[in-house]
Amino acid sequence: MIDPRILREQPDRVRAAQAKRGLSDAVVDEALAADERRRQAIADFETRRAEQKALSKQIPQAQGEEKQQLLERTKALSAEVKAAEATQGEAEAAWQAAMMAIPNVAHDQAPAGGEDDFVVLETIGTPRDFTAEGFEPRDHVELGRILGAIDIERGAKVSGSRFYFLTGVGAQLELALVNLAMDQARDAGFTQVIAPSLVRPRAMEGTGFLGQAADDVYRIEGEDLYLVGTSEVPMAAYHSDEILDASALPLRYAAFSPCFRKEAGSHGKDTRGIIRVHWFDKVEMFVFTTTEDSDAEHRRLLEWEKEFLDKLDLAYRVIDVAAGDLGLSAARKFDCEAWIPTQGRYRELTSTSNCTEFQSRRLDIRGRFPDGTRPVATLNGTLCAMTRTIVAILETHQNADGSVTLPQALRPYMGGIEVLKPVHE
């Protein structure tokens, strides 16, 4: 939810932000009107309630005739109060709904436009030139098969399309990546977390995944639970309804959890391999900090993401995602896209978002500052999404014979193995 005060006092700023995302500002007018109705309803209720309270107080002392009269008057008043309260409740709910429909106000520096209007901030490393090396690179599906690392056929047999088994060195690779990521995070001062991947509607709603994005979310039949698409969800909700000690900020968490995505609407996209799957595991960074510090923290998260990708010797670029492609919660988003040799293009491996106060307003997460309590900022960033990282590593570091040379940093986590060798034809 955006700041109601900003909406009230600077509606044009919110309108401009909507336009930047390429959205209509009708929701803004709606929320403004709802806000006005709500404030009136509250004032009305409070006046009547104060009156009723004052009268009611006289009753115990009153006697006989006087008491009867008082009872009658306050009975009538009480009905009014009840009606006013109902009106207030409705107005409040309508306002809430209208507010929830407004996406976060995009950052001033976020590029305007849609999916294709991103700005490349930097390019790190050079994509490997397989032509110069004289061999045709195998894709990760083929590499996964001959290394005995990824079993897509059985994934489909057991669970359906977009599922996989990681086996042997594939499983080992995931565990190594998890540990490398978790160790880096811990060394940087993050608190390590294993987070639940089933959450209640509040957590889902509060992080902005139940609106237009609801199509992509799995819901448990017959239970009020959802499977999370990222541990951003449980981690944001971790401190919901809490007032955090401002001097303890930033609170940094690195959470491991499985992630589940329906991938509705992406039929036909990335159908081959494990680039786009219904389930994968991920180590996610999540931070609670002050609004003022959020831009700087966002940059720090990006640096940690880059540090991790650097350890894997991957070629990648960093993009500044355009406003129209931000999703509901983010004010700004940077993606790190690694070069995938057999696709001849950069693909998103990690993504970091500054959600400013949007999520903490919905989840009621505040900080206690010297000058009062106010919402904090939340930020998230992928440290390592297993499947895509495995794809990038296998394809980037493959050799002509189908073996894969592991990046230095990973070797200690792989029992000292330097090269993954083919076990199948």
Place this chain on the structure above:
RNA sequence: GGAGGCGUCGCCUAGUCCGGUCUAUGGCGCCCGCCUGCUAAGCGGGUUUGGGUCAACAGCCCAUCGCGGGUUCAAAUCCCGCCGCCUCCGCCA
């Protein structure tokens, strides 16, 4: 899944049976002040959260006793539903 208990403004706690005197008691912690070689103790005051009004983080008003609804002129207190925690039984990695 079955049975029972519990949820009070940071923490602990009184109040709930029997509705109004609750403007929620007391202790601890914390903050401010006084006193004081220093510190401690002692003394006085303050200390939920949200909203409104206001020049004001002075005062005043409304809501808030896990959450939501109901009964009533009036609910921390009575009734119903939900959530959470605890104990026991069953099942189980």
